[in-house]
Amino acid sequence: xxxxxxxxxxxxxxxxxxxxxxxxxxxxxxxxxxxxxxxxxxxxxxxxxxxxxxxxxxxxxxxxxxxxxxxxxxxxxxxxxxxxxxxxxxxxxxxxxxxxxxxxxxxxxxxxxxxxxxxxxxxxxxxxxxxxxxxxxxxxxxxxxxxxxxxxxxxxxxxxxxxxxxxxxxxxxxxxxxxxxxxxxxxxxxxxxxxxxxxxxxxxxxxxxxxxxxxxxxxxxxxxxxxxxxxxxxxxxxxxxxxxxxxxxxxxxxxxxxxxxxxxxxxxxxxxxxxxxxxxxxxxxxxxxxxxxxxxxxxxxxxxxxxxxxxxxxxxxxxxxxxxxxxxxxxxxxxxxxx
Amino acid sequence: xxxxxxxxxxxxxxxxxxxxxxxxxxxxxxxxxxxxxxxxxxxxxxxxxxxxxxxxxxxxxxxxxxxxxxxxxxxxxxxxxxxxxxxxxxxxxxxxxxxxxxxxxxxxxxxxxxxxxxxxxxxxxxxxxxxxxxxxxxxxxxxxxxxxxxxxxxxxxxxxxxxxxxxxxxxxxxxxxxxxxxxxxxxxxxxxxxxxxxxxxxxxxxxxxxxxxxxxxxxxxxxxxxxxxxxxxxxxxxxxxxxxxxxxxxxxxxxxxxxxxxxxxxxxxxxxxxxxxxxxxxxxxxxxxxxxxxxxxxxxxxxxxxxxxxxxxxxxxxxxxxxxxxxxxxxxxxxxxxx
Numbered sequence: 001x002x003x004x005x006x007x008x009x010x011x012x013x014x015x016x017x018x019x020x021x022x023x024x025x026x027x028x029x030x031x032x033x034x035x036x037x038x039x040x041x042x043x044x045x046x047x048x049x050x051x052x053x054x055x056x057x058x059x060x061x062x063x064x065x066x067x068x069x070x071x072x073x074x075x076x077x078x079x080x081x082x083x084x085x086x087x088x089x090x091x092x093x094x095x096x097x098x099x100x101x102x103x104x105x106x107x108x109x110x111x112x113x114x115x116x117x118x119x120x121x122x123x124x125x126x127x128x129x130x131x132x133x134x135x136x137x138x139x140x141x142x143x144x145x146x147x148x149x150x151x152x153x154x155x156x157x158x159x160x161x162x163x164x165x166x167x168x169x170x171x172x173x174x175x176x177x178x179x180x181x182x183x184x185x186x187x188x189x190x191x192x193x194x195x196x197x198x199x200x201x202x203x204x205x206x207x208x209x210x211x212x213x214x215x216x217x218x219x220x221x222x223x224x225x226x227x228x229x230x231x232x233x234x235x236x237x238x239x240x241x242x243x244x245x246x247x248x249x250x251x252x253x254x255x256x257x258x259x260x261x262x263x264x265x266x267x268x269x270x271x272x273x274x275x276x277x278x279x280x281x282x283x284x285x286x287x288x289x290x291x292x293x294x295x296x297x298x299x300x301x302x303x304x305x306x307x308x309x310x311x312x313x314x315x316x317x318x319x320x321x322x323x324x325x326x327x328x329x330x331x332x333x334x335x336x337x338x339x
Numbered sequence: 340x341x342x343x344x345x346x347x348x349x350x351x352x353x354x355x356x357x358x359x360x361x362x363x364x365x366x367x368x369x370x371x372x373x374x375x376x377x378x379x380x381x382x383x384x385x386x387x388x389x390x391x392x393x394x395x396x397x398x399x400x401x402x403x404x405x406x407x408x409x410x411x412x413x414x415x416x417x418x419x420x421x422x423x424x425x426x427x428x429x430x431x432x433x434x435x436x437x438x439x440x441x442x443x444x445x446x447x448x449x450x451x452x453x454x455x456x457x458x459x460x461x462x463x464x465x466x467x468x469x470x471x472x473x474x475x476x477x478x479x480x481x482x483x484x485x486x487x488x489x490x491x492x493x494x495x496x497x498x499x500x501x502x503x504x505x506x507x508x509x510x511x512x513x514x515x516x517x518x519x520x521x522x523x524x525x526x527x528x529x530x531x532x533x534x535x536x537x538x539x540x541x542x543x544x545x546x547x548x549x550x551x552x553x554x555x556x557x558x559x560x561x562x563x564x565x566x567x568x569x570x571x572x573x574x575x576x577x578x579x580x581x582x583x584x585x586x587x588x589x590x591x592x593x594x595x596x597x598x599x600x601x602x603x604x605x606x607x608x609x610x611x612x613x614x615x616x617x618x619x620x621x622x623x624x625x626x627x628x629x630x631x632x633x634x635x636x637x638x639x640x641x642x643x644x645x646x647x648x649x650x651x652x653x654x655x656x657x658x659x660x661x662x663x664x665x666x667x668x669x670x671x672x673x674x675x676x677x678x
Contacts, residue, residue, distance in 0.1 A: 227569075231570040286657070289653070290664045323398075324393050328628060329628060
């Protein structure tokens with residue numbers, strides 16, 4: 001373990017909150033990793049410590065472009081991230097963090113970012129930080145931890161944050177709510193590949209990028225680009241003032257990786273000028289505040305055996321048509337507040 | 340007021356719960372209206388009475404096709420509903436209820452269904468029940484009341500329920516979550532008209548119907564139909580197994596009103612056979628159960644001055660970057676549960 005020589009680990013092998021904070025602000029990758037582990041912990045004491053560290057770091061967060069990346073398995077998210085992250089570091093000399101949100105990673109086995117072997121070049125770059133998705137936890141918990149990891153990475157000086165997710169579940173909405181720019185990776189030849197993508201995701205995208213536009217696939221990718229451009233044209237204009245773009249790219253040959261980088265910068269320039277960038281981040285904060293309220297109440301119920309049993313009974317009563325959802329929920333809150 | 344002669348109003352001019360329930364089951368429109376008013380009430384005692392009535396009625400609910408209808412102002416929702424509702428009654432001799440969810444109705448003044456004058460024929464039909472949107476309340480409260488009104492209408496024997504909303508806010512998601520079939524009304528000539536529609540709504544639609552396909556507009560509507568068909572083709576397939584349809588219609592000339600009716604029946608036949616119809620309703624019940632939990636907690640906080648002040652402080656602290664959303668929310672729950 002690469003431990004900052006200025007910091008003495010305590011007897012219990014852990015650092016103090018002060019030590020964590022200064023380690024993160026100094027960009028110590030090992031300490032950053034340990035702090036994220038605290039944030040992800042289901043142990044209340046560890047989680048509290050993680051939150052205390054985070055609370056000290058938020059004043060130093062925010063200075064990055066947060067990029068959400070989604071697409072079905074097989075679309076090439078890892079190779080894209082490898083090529084894109086490496087390009088960013090070479091082009092800007094800035095630090096890049098890659099996080100993943102994939103609550104299904106335990107179930108599916110072969111998770112995105114489950115191992116770093118798919119991004120060998122990027123993983124070996126000292127300016128890159130790659131963090132796999134937590135392998136356990138509810139979507140709510142995983143999403144919170146990922147969002148908070150973004151803040152810790154920013155405090156540690158990462159100016160480009162890529163948050164990956166698989167476009168087949170609920171997690172894209174969460175990623176959309178924690179990023180500035182949302183990129184949907186697709187394959188040409190629509191049909192089959194598309195079946196896996198959840199409805200509603202296309203309309204969330206700031207850009208649709210058709211990957212694997214190389215070799216025999218290039219002509220098909222160009223055709224797909226035209227089709228998606230026509231389709232997006234029919235969509236209502238987004239509140240950002242940005243017109244969602246459709247591009248082809250190849251993570252393999254490097255085709256248009258530069259163009260996608262410039263596109264994201266154009267987006268940031270436009271939305272910082274028209275106020276949308278800041279506005280979206282504020283709305284996201286409010287979203288996470290309310291998500292946290294729900295999450296904590298759910299956790300509170302889950303950790304209280306009597307309440308949990310009662311909630312299950314109520315859910316059953318609702319499904320059987322014995323009680324309305326409103327009555328069933330009211331009775332839970334009465335128990336919760338003791339009133 | 341047409342009061343059922345078999346029922347004696349009490350001194351305080353209200354009925355007992357038994358009287359309400361039997362009135363609703365007998366299809367008494369006046370009693371149904373009064374019960375909906377209770378469900379909509381912000382007065383706790385009235386709301387409780389409404390819930391008690393509803394709880395007795397749910398065993399008699401469910402036997403209808405619930406149709407969600409959305410579109411921007413000016414697309415012709417009222418004239419469409421007038422033509423469509425009248426057609427259903429003539430064709431099937433069944434009863435039709437029209438409800439509206441429009442939390443903005445107070446602000447905007449001229450609300451959908453704000454008056455029944457736009458649906459004179461339907462409003463005068465004894466087999467139709469038209470209920471404007473409550474003019475006050477949060478979206479959560481209005482949505483709950485509308486969903487519960489559906490159940491009361493079903494208990495009163497309405498077999499077609501049309502729930503209208505304006506496609507410019509958050510309310511379409513709520514309508515989608517309380518209906519079986521979601522119909523998006525559009526105008527030809529895309530561009531301007533579309534700007535008002537919220538992103539994401541197109542992908543929720545089971546059908547896109549281009550209204551005002553009459554006179555000079557007919558050719559444009561046919562062209563728009565082709566464009567939308569191509570665009571929808573690029574969307575992922577919905578879980579229902581139903582391929583979303585695009586049609587033109589004219590509420591003015593009656594063009595394709597029959598076709599839309601048949602389409603909705605085809606949808607119901609397909610999804611009842613493949614199990615999706617029932618599955619969606621069960622998922623919706625769980626959705627409303629969890630929505631109610633949130634709503635009631637919010638109301639609980641709102642009606643407790645100290646908690647509300649504290650929540651506002653916490654929200655401010657989150658926006659200022661003084662606290663993380665998680666820490667801010669945790670502190671509220673500690674106060675709420677007294678732990």
